[in-house]
Amino acid sequence: MEVNWIKIYNTHEWYKAELIAHLLEQESIEVVRINKKDSSYMSFGVIELFVHQQEFTKAIEIIVLNEDKLD
Template sequence: MEEGWKEVFLTVQEYKANMAKDILENAGIKTVIMNQHDSAYKSFGDIVVYVPDADENKAKELLKELKH
């Protein structure tokens, strides 16, 4: 990922990544999702949610419940 962005959520389930993105965007935080699933084998690879550096702590706090 480019400089200036921090990973705040990691999952293998696409719906959880989309839930995280919705939570963050509703709080006014820009979000980027990187899907690193293997195109041939959907069960391999991660989906990572990134936010700008300045929003890292707020984003992690907002997503605390989603990680459980």
């Protein structure tokens, strides 16, 4: 992965990662998903989301404004 990517979010729950990624992509923010879940035991590991360094502040604002939709 390039140097200019910053981890913006991580979660154990796949659907939360996808919801956040979708919200960011709707705002034209490119998102990289890295699934570190164990394929044998899905309860172990996390899913991480990364965005470009230039989009970090905008991405955080979007996540904070939409926190209520994640639960």
